[in-house]
Amino acid sequence: MACLRVPCAASILAAMSPAAIYVIAICFAGGLVACGAFVWAALRGEFSDAAEAAFLVFDADDALARTDRAPPGREGEP
Amino acid sequence: MSAAPAPAVPLVYADSPPPDVALKERVAADESTRKPVLLFFHSAVAWLVIGSLLGLVASLKFQFPDWLTGSAALTFGRLRAVHLNIVAYGWAGMALIGLAVWMIPRLVRAPLYRPGLATAAAWGWNLWLVLGLGGVLAGWTDGLEWLEIPYPIDAIVVVSGGLMAVSVLVTVARRSTRHFYVSVWYVLAAMVWFPIIFATANLPIFGGVEQAAVNWWYGHNALGLFITPLGLAAAYYIIPKVLGRPIQSYSLSLVGFWALAFFYSLNGIHHLIGGPLPTWLITTSITASVMMVIPVAATGVNFHTTMVGRFRALKYSPSLRFVVAGSMIYTAVSLQGSVEALRGFNRVVHFTHYTVGHAHLGVYGFASLVLFGALYFIVPRLVDWEWPSGRLIRWHFWLALAGVLIYVVSLTAGGWLQGGAMLDGARPFIDSVNLTKPFLIARSVGGSLMLGANAIFAYHYWLAVRRRGPARTQPAWSDRMSRPVITGVLA
Numbered sequence: 001m002a003c004l005r006v007p008c009a010a011s012i013l014a015a016m017s018p019a020a021i022y023v024i025a026i027c028f029a030g031g032l033v034a035c036g037a038f039v040w041a042a043l044r045g046e047f048s049d050a051a052e053a054a055f056l057v058f059d060a061d062d063a064l065a066r067t068d069r070a071p072p073g074r075e076g077e078p
Numbered sequence: 079m080s081a082a083p084a085p086a087v088p089l090v091y092a093d094s095p096p097p098d099v100a101l102k103e104r105v106a107a108d109e110s111t112r113k114p115v116l117l118f119f120h121s122a123v124a125w126l127v128i129g130s131l132l133g134l135v136a137s138l139k140f141q142f143p144d145w146l147t148g149s150a151a152l153t154f155g156r157l158r159a160v161h162l163n164i165v166a167y168g169w170a171g172m173a174l175i176g177l178a179v180w181m182i183p184r185l186v187r188a189p190l191y192r193p194g195l196a197t198a199a200a201w202g203w204n205l206w207l208v209l210g211l212g213g214v215l216a217g218w219t220d221g222l223e224w225l226e227i228p229y230p231i232d233a234i235v236v237v238s239g240g241l242m243a244v245s246v247l248v249t250v251a252r253r254s255t256r257h258f259y260v261s262v263w264y265v266l267a268a269m270v271w272f273p274i275i276f277a278t279a280n281l282p283i284f285g286g287v288e289q290a291a292v293n294w295w296y297g298h299n300a301l302g303l304f305i306t307p308l309g310l311a312a313a314y315y316i317i318p319k320v321l322g323r324p325i326q327s328y329s330l331s332l333v334g335f336w337a338l339a340f341f342y343s344l345n346g347i348h349h350l351i352g353g354p355l356p357t358w359l360i361t362t363s364i365t366a367s368v369m370m371v372i373p374v375a376a377t378g379v380n381f382h383t384t385m386v387g388r389f390r391a392l393k394y395s396p397s398l399r400f401v402v403a404g405s406m407i408y409t410a411v412s413l414q415g416s417v418e419a420l421r422g423f424n425r426v427v428h429f430t431h432y433t434v435g436h437a438h439l440g441v442y443g444f445a446s447l448v449l450f451g452a453l454y455f456i457v458p459r460l461v462d463w464e465w466p467s468g469r470l471i472r473w474h475f476w477l478a479l480a481g482v483l484i485y486v487v488s489l490t491a492g493g494w495l496q497g498g499a500m501l502d503g504a505r506p507f508i509d510s511v512n513l514t515k516p517f518l519i520a521r522s523v524g525g526s527l528m529l530g531a532n533a534i535f536a537y538h539y540w541l542a543v544r545r546r547g548p549a550r551t552q553p554a555w556s557d558r559m560s561r562p563v564i565t566g567v568l569a
Contacts, residue, residue: 019283023292026278027343033270034339046257047332053257054328057318058089059184060100 089322093256100187103254107183107190112460114196116543118176119453119460121204123536125168126446130532133161134525140518151215159219159226160211166224166300167235168207170441172200173449174308175242178265180456181315182246185262186253195245202238206231220280222289224297229280236277243269260331264311267339271303287354291347298346301440306408307338309445310377312452313405317384320398320455321391326383330376337373341366348419351428367419370412378409396471400451403479407443411436426501431514431521432493435486442528443482450478450535457542466547470538477531485524492517 013021041047094100136157139145146152183190190196210227213219219226246269250262258266279296318325325331347355347363385402392399414436417423427433454471458464465471492514499510541547 017288019281019285019288019292022281022283023278023295026274030271030274030343038336038339041258047329050257050328050332052092053259054318054324055089055091056185056255056257056259057261057315057324058091058322059187060097060104 089324091255095254103187104184107187108180108459110189110193111180111183111196114190114193114200115176115180115456116460117197117200118172118179119457119539120543121200122169122171122173122176122449123539125164125172125207126532127529127536129161129164129169130525130529132157132164134522134529136161137518137522137525140515141522150217156215156217159214159223162224163211163214163226164207165441166305167203170305170445170449172203173453174268174305174312174445175203176200177312177449177452177456178246178268178308179242180460181261181311182249182265185255185259185315186250187255188249188252191245191248191252193245195241199238199242199245202234202241206234206238209234222279222293224300225279225293229282232276232280236273239273239276243273259314260325260328260335261311261314263332263335264307264314267335268304268307268311271299271307271343275299275303290350290353291355291359294346294349295343296346298349299343302338302342302345305441305445306342307335309404309408309448310334312448313381313401313408316397316401316448316452316455317381317405320395321384321388323384323388325380327380330380334373334376334380337376338370341369341373345370345415345419348424351419351421351424364419364421368416370416374409374412374416378405381405396465396475397451397455399475400447400454402451403475404444404447404449404451407439407447411439411444414439426497427493428497429500430493430496431489431517432497435489435493438482438489439486442478443486447478447482450474453539457539461543461545463542463545464547464550465538466541467538470534474531474534474538477527477534481524481527481529481531483524484527485521488517488520488524492521 016024046053095103135146135152136154139154139157150156179190179196206227210231213228213231214226218228220228246265250258250266275296279292284292314325314331344363344366347359348367351360351364353360381402392402418427418433418436454465495517496510496514499505499513500507
């Protein structure tokens with residue numbers, strides 16, 4: 001009788017197809033992975049000294065600036 | 079006496095090794111990725127031309143409905159599906175993966191783990207597309223949008239994607255940097271998300287309404303959890319790199335990433351507004367779609383504030399010009415998507431050409447423009463040869479931009495009028511068809527311009543990788559603008 005008033009696990013599972021249960025399980029696992037990644041990132045300081053990471057993009061680039069270089073005499077233009 | 083200029087902030091990561099060591103690491107990283115990245119890029123450019131040609135043929139069928147009807151393979155239903163799959167997986171998918179493979183070793187400062195795995199993945203991806211799209215043209219299809227390729231053939235891409243993921247993920251695990259740059263976050267997420275959604279959506283266990291829900295959960299996530307993160311990863315790499323200044327707020331870039339991670343996956347169900355699904359499911363999807371304003375605003379504001387005061391750089395850098403145009407369109411198309419998910423708005427534009435315009439604004443206006451910019455940056459570094467012609471780059475940019483804008487504006491206006499006509503019970507249905515005719519002609523014009531732009535790019539790409547044209551000491555882009563060179567110093 002309790003299941004008629006307040007849905008319990010058994011009644012919810014009975015109402016769902018196996019495919020729906022599979023999708024929910026996948027999404028739940030994906031959510032756990034995402035939350036785990038977030039916590040992991042926070043614990044290893046990804047967010048606390050984030051400004052430092054912004055400089056990672058500037059590696060020891062090749063000597064030629066290639067197509068994106070300004071022409072001679074205009075290198076300093078903003 | 080003038081004040082001494084403030085010393086420039088060195089653009090060096092705190093934990094970087096000495097410059098000579100860093101240079102060796104960068105050269106080793108580039109060397110490890112050259113072969114697989116070129117294979118991904120060659121394939122992507124070929125698919126781009128084929129895919130956009132088929133798209134134009136499909137569009138012209140609205141003006142010439144009796145054209146190419148002799149063969150079932152050339153009818154609208156099959157051509158349109160093949161066009162979508164080629165552009166989404168062949169062009170955008172392969173180019174974005176190639177881009178990720180090139181960026182990751184640079185950003186984590188480690189050579190690519192077993193480049194042969196990535197090369198095998200590229201061949202496998204091509205085999206999947208050739209067999210799968212051949213099947214679709216022959217009439218063998220799963221019959222679900224974005225999932226038309228028969229699921230037994232999809233096993234090939236699951237294996238290819240797995241090889242690719244192993245190569246990239248192990249490379250990241252062997253990194254010599256303490257942090258992940260924001261582009262690495264986006265690439266890693268896409269490498270994890272895409273296999274999950276693709277494999278799940280292709281399981282032959284769904285039916286009826288359930289299948290429709292899973293279909294659109296996948297369809298929208300293929301854009302939002304695969305194409306979008308890889309496109310943003312490219313923008314976060316190219317913009318600071320070309321400008322020579324870090325992104326304005328690195329923290330905001332992380333807010334954008336994590337907000338996308340938490341809100342995007344529920345968006346797809348808004349495609350089924352009005353369908354026989356539980357109301358809570360639709361409402362949850364609409365809410366998540368509106369919540370996407372947070373990552374989109376975070377990303378758009380960050381890109382804009384990074385560019386402020388440096389817009390002149392767009393004049394010299396084709397990479398920046400394409401990427402900035404694509405990033406601005408990303409903001410626009412994403413906000414448009416949030417509005418489209420609202421019930422009142424969706425009621426008008428659902429089942430109209432408006433949605434087709436929105437999709438092209440996303441995949442071409444955002445993803446393709448960013449990709450073009452990224453390729454202009456990367457290809458000279460891969461083949462050690464400058465792009466041969468500044469004129470071809472300019473033609474490419476303006477044709478691509480004009481083409482996509484004509485396409486989107488015409489379908490947006492036509493789709494809105496079409497939706498209004500369909501909702502008007504006093505008008506016959508055929509009115510909603512007839513009134514779209516001029517807009518569909520404009521669509522074909524826009525499509526022709528985009529095909530022209532893509533063909534120019536493919537030709538130019540072929541010239542560059544074959545190292546044709548003069549050996550330059552200056553970029554071709556500056557040919558025209560460098561004539562009145564300012565050599566003096568202004569007082």
